[in-house]
Amino acid sequence: MPIRAALFDFDGTLADSFVAITASTNHVRQLYGLPALAEDTVRSYVGLGLTNLMENLVPNAPPAAAVAAYRDHHPSVMAAGTRLFPGVLPTLEELHARGIRLAVCSNKRTEFTKALVRDLKLGHLFDEILGPDDVGIPKPDPAMLVEAMRRLGVPAAETVYVGDMVIDVEVAKAAGVPGWVVLGGASSREDLEAARPDHLLKEFTEIAKLIPS
Known part of the structure; x- marks a missing residue:
């Protein structure tokens, strides 16, 4: 699908x-x-x-x-101490232009994530932004991903989750969606490989190639 x-x-x-x-x-x-x-x-x-x-x-x-x-x-310190990774903005813009529904599922407090998404000029690209305060429990419990899919109206079979840590692989599996991880975050390549994600990405821009037009 x-x-x-x-x-x-x-x-x-x-x-x-x-x-x-x-x-x-x-x-x-x-x-x-x-x-x-x-x-x-x-x-x-x-x-x-x-x-x-x-x-x-x-x-x-x-x-x-x-x-x-x-x-x-x-x-x-939040705004001054946060910057987008290379390739994130053009990739999200391309996915948005294709009609892919986009959401953030972060263990950061929702109000902080919404403020950063706004400050980083990403607000027009995301349909939903969720945090643990929306579902009562942080990842790796799958509740946040399940709620995001409910809000987007898209089933797990047509959804992918992208993170950077071993727990992101775990939460994707628990939610029944493919889990892709990008190198350069908090987990090492060795730990990510051992977690067996569906895709291990060297660069964020690879996401657009993996999601067909």
Whole structure:
């Protein structure tokens, strides 16, 4: 069956937002008397939701308080610390022009993702933007992808999900859709290969070639 919808992770897939994530994480760590961490260290913990990130990287803080402090700080660094990966804009524009329904399924809070999509001039390309606050649970639970397909009105047999991490392969399998992953995000090539995605992409632009006109 033809692909009529493409769902995308955000951090590490569409955009490099690790500078902003690291800045907010280190802000919270400083509040709780912990030294700053390097971006590579923070990057390795991104992807399983903010609560998980705070529990791992600010272990001496009450998780709810750490999450609140992160969210209070993040708008101050979010736009300046996030940039699109090469090839993302023209690829999304091409898919949109073909009539492919597009959605973001991110473990980032929905209001943050919507703001970034707007700031990055992508708002006209996406039909839906979802986060864990829309379904009550983060990925790798498939609820977010299932809800995105419901909103788009496209079944799993005609949908693909694109991410950059092992959990993106896991959530795609759980949702019953093909899982494609792009190199350059939070997971290594070796880990991604071991997860056995349906496609492992060197560049984002390969997506347009894999979805027939």
